[in-house]
Amino acid sequence: MSVGSIMKDPICLVENYKNDLRVNRKALNILETISQPVVVVAITGLCRTGKSYLMNRLAGHNRGFQLGCTVKAETKGIWMWCVPHPSKIDHTLILLDTEGLGDVEKGDSRNDSWIFALAVLLSSVLVYNSIGTINYQVLEQLHYVVELAELIRTKSCPSTEELNDSVEFATFFPDFIWTLRDFKLKLELDGQSITEDEYLEKSLKLVQGEDSKIKRSNDSKHCIRMFFPERKCFVFKQPTKDDDLLLNLEEASEHQLELIFQEQCQNFCSYIFTNAKPKTLKGGIIIKGSGLAVLVDSYVNAINSRKVPCLENAVALLAQQENAIAVQKAVDHYSEQMTQQVQFPTESLQDLLDVHAACEREAFAIFMEHSFKDDGGKFQLELLSAIEEKKEAFLLQNEEASLKYCQDELRKISSTLVESISKGIFFVRGGHNLYLGAKNKVEQDYALVPKKGVKSMEVLQGFLQSQESTEQAILHADKSLTNAEKHIAAEQAQKQAYEKKMKLVRKRNKMEEQKTEAQKKTVKENLIQLKKKIEEEGKIKLRESNTILEHLLKNQEKLRTEGLTKKSEEMNRTINQVKRNITIIEDNWVEKISGILILFGSMLMKKLPGYYKLIGVGTLLIGSIVTDICALTKAKSGGKKSD
Template identity: 55%
Template sequence: MASEVPMQAPICLVENNSGELVVSQKALRILTSITKPVVVVAIVGLYRTGKSYLLNRLAGRNKGFSLGSTIQSHTKGIWMWCIDHPTEPDYTIVLLDTEGLGDVEKGDSKNDSWIFALAILLSSTFVYNSMNTINHQALEEMQYVTELTERIKVKSSFNPDAEEDSANFVSFFPDFVWTVRDFALDLELDGQPITSDEYLENALKLSKGKNPKSQLTNHPRECIRKFFPNRKCFTFERPTYDKSLLSHLEDVHDSQLDPMFKHQADQFCFHIFSNAKPKTLSGGIKINGNRLGNLLEVYVETISGGDIPCLENAVLALAEIENSAAVQKATNHYVEQMVLKVDFPTETLQDLLNLHADCEKEAISIFMKDSFKDDMHYFQNELVEILENKKNEFICQNEEKSIKYCQSKLSHLSETLREAISRGTFSVPGGYNLFREEKEKILNNYDKIPRKGIKAGEVLQKFEEEMAVIEDSILKTDEALTDHEKTLKAEQIKRETAKKEQKLLEQQQMEMQQKMEAQKRSYEENIKQLKIKMEEERNQMMREQEMILNHKLKEQKKLIEEGFHDKAGEMKKEIEELQTNIETAQSQRSSWWPPILDTVGTGLMVLLPGAGKLLGLGIKGLGHAMS
């Protein structure tokens, strides 16, 4: 299968122009063309620590992200490389290589903090790359993680004077991978072999003591433990001990690499490909390349304006764009399918409405799948109104096709009759019966014509009204009939006309009823699919809350084991509040739907008034009936 976005080499995504971050429009066009969910792997770390080389390994290439061979930072800004996922064809991997942190030539650490924050905001797996060992110095270099609450806010109502609950960050922060390069120590603790993961967890243990130095030392450890519940560590030996090869690793063949390093690099790549998840937002909202590009623009624009990126505001801005696109996509699908399936004119209105119901159901499903955060149901109502109008347009088109077709057929069938009238063929004694015979032939032949459509009766009625004037004239002047016979014939014509008018009226009433029932079906389908979507969102929210609770419980247990009972006690209140919220939400599972239905249903009733007339149950009644 061909790649959705074939990229032979990386491209700069966010330019760093003297400390000012600017999104590259060329790179953005590539990113926003990706329709698949994206697995975003971002790597950060001090400059000249080999970050780019690891990403090139993930891309399956030696060359790609620029490595450089001097003491100067080589990558500037954020560079992107979109590649096919080697094991998940439904995903695209987006590799992000960031500018090296701590470059003395920059002179402004604030720029590093924003690069770090952007990497967190954009990624689903965040790789921190360091050298030699995870020690006090290495953790101090992770100062950027301690600044995250100053660089990112989750809620728009966030009080700048108060620190946000770490749970808010956990719900959208990426998985964390710490890679330690040129690691030369033995993985042992107290004389026992340990894994690299255990090595990381041991390094994150808090130092005892309440003095300022201990608190300063513990701060980055606490932040990593709070913000990143899913942590992984990889240690790497030197790629090669041949110094002449180290300066140009991009040209070094795998056979020239140290076997242990190659094994460790392969394990790292395997972990990323097997465990890295698609980028999602709180609520399980999957992010594709287009959505990621839109988020990036919002974040960079906010930073450039001197503000702090707010996830809630960014998601709402993204929802406006995506929901509008979802309405258009659903509308396009409906129109395309109706054009494909409807063969004008349909025999009955119900035939058309049945096709409409099928296409509408698909359109609503597309909207529900692609939309999110439509809390006021503005976009759903917009789609309902559009589809209702499109349906009426198809009904009008169906009627016009039927009218033209029937008029054409009647014109052809009555051509001989009209010529005979013009010649005076029926202006003779006995002409009336002869006229009736010819007219009946036309009516019988017209009746046999298939697929005349829903306006067949109406067109015929107009034809008969036109003929009625001529028929009445022929009847009055036919000398072969007595006055009594003429009276009887006239009464017969009136009865036949009244019967046909009644039949036509009944058909119109039936069609009106069918239209109202179609609106009722539209209402019920919207409510049904909305309920399924909201149930899924609710379940996802519950899963996220339970994940956060489990993370806090584990962290509390770890604090107790490490002897930090005061800190564990501080977490108790957070845990109890979270447990109460989860229990309250679970207890309200059966009662949360009807109030929402009141609001949504009222809006739909305005757009689909026929549904309200037929439902009879009322909005709340339907809510209970469907629950």
């Protein structure tokens, strides 16, 4: 899909109608067509601070998002513009322009808070745009960041033992960029030049004091530091000294703008294009356009229901959608590969099962790559059932192809024999030996036919059985044989028929064993893939917990250096709680994997045809995998102790 051709202009994503938020279904439909990871840049800030101009520059245009050049704020709600990412292949850049905060025409300030919260929840980069320098007044105006702790929940049913929601914000909140427009100060400190980022960090230092103004300012600073580990600052000089041109910036050409302003805009855009990451949720879940549509709908529905948007609930909805898509992708891949690789009929059943195993393994890998939060393996079991059904269809198709091919070939080979029988050629003296020679010739010629497939013996057996009454009649009519010789010949024919029948039975039994073996491999492959997935999710969870701990310790050290000892000590409880969580994750991962594998294995075997035969095997497989995990863990723990 080419988003550039679809979105020549921005479209309203979330309409703010009389302080009530509404999702624009047309915008959601656009998002749902985007199957690429999305880099989402949202901009927020007070009214008439030039937010829309910066977003237009990111889109590569002078106009698009409407610029507010009068006292009336233009942007209402959240507007969206999807464009191909200029530097990341197979990514889409989504720009979100939010309505200005602090509009005096609004009657409900809570509405601003929800718009700000949505910008945070939906973006991978949040740009806060303001005029001039960072001072007490600007920081007080940014009280929306303090309210995020009340407006966003990470868990649907948090327990008293779990971390406070806001502690986990750092693991999934967007990068924070503060853009300062019409900046007139020199970037210097104590006579030394400082960078824009150093200016931002200096401005976010907490100061001591009990004054309410200081407290409000400190609250905003502290929340920015705690919620947004990745921070960046850009300053912009005034675009032009021409007041008339300022009112019509979208009409201005590059050469009409101040050179320093052009360079600053270019630096800002280049940074976004190079460093802005795809939208990622807690757990390392990378969001595509269709996923972003789910998040928008989920969050706005929660807000309109007077509830707090919950990340866990949104992820659960997203998982339902994405896991269903992952199942379909995997099944489609399996069907396509089987159709391409299998030439019916296959020489043997094992040939088909080998191709099946390889295609199934690829399908499982595709599912695992695109699925997440498949608690209990519900969707993995759906995939297994779908592939098993497809496999049975391919087995049946293979049998039918073999049956038709063998019947056609045998019909050609035996045509002379059948014609001779109908003409009575064998109903003469010595006719029985003549018949046996002709019949053996049919069997020999049939044996030379290549690639007969799984039904070759069965078709031959059927043909030979159809000849039994004819052979008896020919034997009975042969006057050259004595009764004793006829009796011996009849017994010999019965013995050969029995041997061929038993050979067919053995072949059928072997084929059933091959099918059972294939199902055992499926059980094992599913358990291995699930174990791998649980381990990966555990590593991500552990990494996020360590990130939180590192972030908390870093901020605690900042508080100490700023002389806020009491505030620093207050963080000890949270830090210790995170440390305990890390220990629990490290110690309990074996038990968690074992429990899930046993539960999943039981369900898995019940999904497979003939599962009663597999229960013992499956239990052994599960047990062996769990035993391997425990042995590995003991070895690791022993290694740690010896160290």
